[in-house]
Amino acid sequence: MFVVLLLVSSTIMFMFALIFTIESIREKEPRSPMFGAAGIAFSVILIISIIFIPVLRIPVAVFFGLGGIFVLVVLIPGKPYARAMKGAMGHVIGNAKRFDERDVVFARLRLANEGSADQKECYKHYYKEMHPEREEADVIRREKGMLGKNGGGAIDNSYPPNISMLHSAFDIPDLLGPHTTAEPQPDEKPMKMDSAKSTEIAKNYAKHIGADLVGICKVNPLWIYSHRGEIHFDNWDDWGKELTDFPPYALVMCTEMNWEHVSSAPHTPAVAESANNYAKGAYLSISMARWFAHMGYQGVAQNTRRYDAILSPLAVDAGLGEVGRNGYLIAPKFGTRVRVFATLTDMPLIPDKPISIGADEFCRKCKKCAESCPSKSIPLDDKVVHNGVKKWKLNEESCFEYWSKVGTDCSVCMAICPFARPDTFSHRIVRRLMARSPVARALFPYMDNVLYGKKWRPRKVSSWLDWSNGSKTKKESY
Ligand code: SF4
Ligand code: SF4
Numbered sequence: 001m002f003v004v005l006l007l008v009s010s011t012i013m014f015m016f017a018l019i020f021t022i023e024s025i026r027e028k029e030p031r032s033p034m035f036g037a038a039g040i041a042f043s044v045i046l047i048i049s050i051i052f053i054p055v056l057r058i059p060v061a062v063f064f065g066l067g068g069i070f071v072l073v074v075l076i077p078g079k080p081y082a083r084a085m086k087g088a089m090g091h092v093i094g095n096a097k098r099f100d101e102r103d104v105v106f107a108r109l110r111l112a113n114e115g116s117a118d119q120k121e122c123y124k125h126y127y128k129e130m131h132p133e134r135e136e137a138d139v140i141r142r143e144k145g146m147l148g149k150n151g152g153g154a155i156d157n158s159y160p161p162n163i164s165m166l167h168s169a170f171d172i173p174d175l176l177g178p179h180t181t182a183e184p185q186p187d188e189k190p191m192k193m194d195s196a197k198s199t200e201i202a203k204n205y206a207k208h209i210g211a212d213l214v215g216i217c218k219v220n221p222l223w224i225y226s227h228r229g230e231i232h233f234d235n236w237d238d239w240g241k242e243l244t245d246f247p248p249y250a251l252v253m254c255t256e257m258n259w260e261h262v263s264s265a266p267h268t269p270a271v272a273e274s275a276n277n278y279a280k281g282a283y284l285s286i287s288m289a290r291w292f293a294h295m296g297y298q299g300v301a302q303n304t305r306r307y308d309a310i311l312s313p314l315a316v317d318a319g320l321g322e323v324g325r326n327g328y329l330i331a332p333k334f335g336t337r338v339r340v341f342a343t344l345t346d347m348p349l350i351p352d353k354p355i356s357i358g359a360d361e362f363c364r365k366c367k368k369c370a371e372s373c374p375s376k377s378i379p380l381d382d383k384v385v386h387n388g389v390k391k392w393k394l395n396e397e398s399c400f401e402y403w404s405k406v407g408t409d410c411s412v413c414m415a416i417c418p419f420a421r422p423d424t425f426s427h428r429i430v431r432r433l434m435a436r437s438p439v440a441r442a443l444f445p446y447m448d449n450v451l452y453g454k455k456w457r458p459r460k461v462s463s464w465l466d467w468s469n470g471s472k473t474k475k476e477s478y
Helices: 002-026 032-052 054-075 087-091 105-110 117-130 132-144 160-179 195-208 268-294 311-317 359-366 368-372 396-406 425-436 438-452
Strands: 213-218 249-256 299-302 338-345 384-386 389-391
Touching (some): 002 054, 002 425, 032 054, 032 438, 054 438, 087 311, 105 132, 105 396, 160 268, 195 249, 195 268, 268 338, 311 338, 359 438, 368 438, 425 438
Antiparallel strands (some): 213 249, 249 338, 299 338, 384 389
């Protein structure tokens, strides 16, 4: 019986090591397959020792005993993080004010001193009356271009196939962009339905048409921009308009970004995948807006061509995850590897509850994104209180400048995040443990460094996506 128990334990260990190795190889990880292979070899040695060297059975039993204690300790559940359970308001500790979209770095860079008289007037208002101290630096950033010159992708010599993927995908929100608001016909009465039923239909329909995660929240006015600042369709008369009237509910959706594309960050496959998801988000948010309108309610799509709201706190309130040190939403299944979209509506819906997945606590120790960020835009220090919200405050300007330099949206901080790894057997176990166990959250950041390395190295991609037959990635480290 004793020997059988030892053999079963060794076989379980062997199976785990085998699965981990296969998954690591599939993910093209540079280090972890070696650890997996070492685990396989070690378990085979244990099995042979148990069968043929009886004297080693006691030490092997002690080894498994200690391993069992470790597993039990890691399985002890802790309390969910109280701030996370309160949603985005859990992080508001001061007198928070609504954020002005005119201050968003993208909005500022679209505000060139050119074009229509309206645009020039807006420029004058912002840089002469509101923020004269920002003009000089913004002029330089604007000259460098949002993704650099030549259409972007400087890091890969603007490799045409990938850069064309980026632009063709962004054509979709541009085409759909003017149709973000959907209103019912004047003679159309709102369809009366039990809100549990309409919630069930809305969420499932959003998933059916392509959303990977869906949640619902009541719209907290604090997360609505105070004034409009991003102008995409020459509608400069909208610039600076106060946003006062907005629907009370948000259907928040996430799309999963493909791991292989993201793992090439900061190269062009990553930005092509971001664009691909913005295209999906435009389709999803506008389709849902129109569905609400056909049901007799208002629908206002939130995607890259129109944001009334800041979407990360809405996603947190809708129970889709927590916000990490790198400022991205960390969702349970996909981690940072998601893009967030929403549709605001007045259809009565039942909100979801915020969740705690252990991300906040994990981020305090992890810091991988901050250490690998090429522009040092992510703080290594503790959170600060910014506008009444306790958060890790990113330097959006320096991040943006790096985007101009490489001609992509970088995404290194998304790719390196341990939560971003594919939703496979081994990563799923780790995510579940991180969500429930304080010991796992304390230990796993260090284990992650050992298994996957501390610094980011872009992974090799499939040949159809490769900009340089993979040769360049070998030398890179962030
Ligand atoms: S996108 Fe790149 S430059 Fe920007 S914060 Fe993330 S790692 Fe840093
Ligand atoms: S890389 Fe680490 S610190 Fe950064 S967001 Fe992910 S878990 Fe948090």
